[in-house]
Amino acid sequence: MSDTREDLKNLQPIVLKMIMNSLVKERVAHAYLFDGDPGTGKKKTAFYFAKSLLCEKEGEIPCNDCRNCRRIDSGNHPDVHVIEPDGLSIKKQQIVFLQQEFSKTAVEAKRKIYIINHADKMTASAANSLLKFLEEPASDTVAFLLTEQSQRMLPTIISRCQLLSFQPLPPASLKEQLTEEGISLPIAALVSRLTNNIDEALRLSQEEWFAQSRKIVLKLYEVLLKKPLEAMVKLQEDFNGHFKDKQQVSLALDLLLLLFKDLLSVQTGEEQRLAYPDQLALLKKTALQSSIAKTTEQLTAILEAKRKLDANMNPQLLMEQLVLKLQGGTSFV
Numbered sequence: 001m002s003d004t005r006e007d008l009k010n011l012q013p014i015v016l017k018m019i020m021n022s023l024v025k026e027r028v029a030h031a032y033l034f035d036g037d038p039g040t041g042k043k044k045t046a047f048y049f050a051k052s053l054l055c056e057k058e059g060e061i062p063c064n065d066c067r068n069c070r071r072i073d074s075g076n077h078p079d080v081h082v083i084e085p086d087g088l089s090i091k092k093q094q095i096v097f098l099q100q101e102f103s104k105t106a107v108e109a110k111r112k113i114y115i116i117n118h119a120d121k122m123t124a125s126a127a128n129s130l131l132k133f134l135e136e137p138a139s140d141t142v143a144f145l146l147t148e149q150s151q152r153m154l155p156t157i158i159s160r161c162q163l164l165s166f167q168p169l170p171p172a173s174l175k176e177q178l179t180e181e182g183i184s185l186p187i188a189a190l191v192s193r194l195t196n197n198i199d200e201a202l203r204l205s206q207e208e209w210f211a212q213s214r215k216i217v218l219k220l221y222e223v224l225l226k227k228p229l230e231a232m233v234k235l236q237e238d239f240n241g242h243f244k245d246k247q248q249v250s251l252a253l254d255l256l257l258l259l260f261k262d263l264l265s266v267q268t269g270e271e272q273r274l275a276y277p278d279q280l281a282l283l284k285k286t287a288l289q290s291s292i293a294k295t296t297e298q299l300t301a302i303l304e305a306k307r308k309l310d311a312n313m314n315p316q317l318l319m320e321q322l323v324l325k326l327q328g329g330t331s332f333v
Helices: 004-011 013-024 042-054 067-074 092-102 124-135 171-180 185-191 198-205 208-226 228-242 246-267 277-289 292-310 315-328
Strands: 031-036 080-083 112-116 141-147 162-166
Touching (some): 004 013, 031 042, 080 092, 092 112, 092 124, 208 228, 292 315
Parallel strands (some): 031 162
16 A cells, blocks of 8 residues: 555645644644545545544554554544435435434444545435534534535535645656556656546556557657658548547547657757657657658647547548648648
């Protein structure tokens, strides 16, 4: 098991500092709202905070070894309750049940803790029931509301919580996590630039379709540089057969955009964080024969293609036009 405290220190230092201040000064709020993108560690942090509050050993840092810590890790501590959406939403009955449970005295610990995951998915009646609960908090109760979309929650609920904002995972940290999971560096480097959600990153990294997508985009890039007249044929053969719907074409444009961004990084001498680190030799060769102005034009063309795709332009026609623009911005023969 990874060290949650160390993860927080590296990835969410401000959140960790606020938690430690609450514990050291014994000013634990009765409700916290954890707001941030998927995969930023909100749920893991809530359990870490719960262990800090219920750990049997002295101090603010949970020992991870006592009976309370182990039971929280295994999900069966009687004084820690977790609510997840029932289907698409969190329903009133779930909040009512929680209130009934919390009207009882804590079974073993000095506090009762509840964690509501995807708190923005509460129905209106569930949110109103929770609001009543928050308005009259028991001294021994601590709530953690986790959300990716706090703007969808009642302002009156938000106002009764201490807000902790979770920052997106930096690409370098995500890349390191992926390589630790056994993902190859070329795939990890690319995926970490496409998403900051570790779960989505792992899913993409393990998809054969994604690995093939990377190869096809690289082939298209090489053909554009070496034999422009063949690029359109290549596009029709491989590209259109692989990237079939709007979402897939959007990903392809992202992959192409990152490739030209890498080219610009090489041209400006900033090669430390490439999305395609294994293509450095090709990028250096390209950089010698192109210019920053041309690469900037090519990047602009790809961004314009993304805008047109969002406006529902036909993907096949869009890609044909983009290839012509990219060829026009390239001096290769």
